[in-house]
Amino acid sequence: MDAISFGKAGLKGWRARLADAVAGPVSRRAPVTDDQVRAAIGAVFLVLSVMYVAKAAKDLAAAR
Template structure:
């Protein structure tokens, strides 16, 4: 699995629209392709989701 495929795993629903809206302007101002920008945004959303679930599990284990 390459980095772009990994990053796209985090893009579902409204996150796709956010990535699509940001990818064009960012890629025009940098040397990064649209696909790489979308992948980076997707990876960020994926990491944030994992952190959120991990925190919720920790809270449940300590307070539940």
């Protein structure tokens, strides 16, 4: 699994539409491709999701 596939795994629903809308303008202004921009956005959302689940699990364990 390469970095682009990893990043794109976080793009579902509105996140994918957001990444599609942002990828073109960013790639025209920066030395990166559309796929790299989408992958970066997807990776951010994927990491945020994992952090959210980890915090919820921690809070659940602390409540017991």
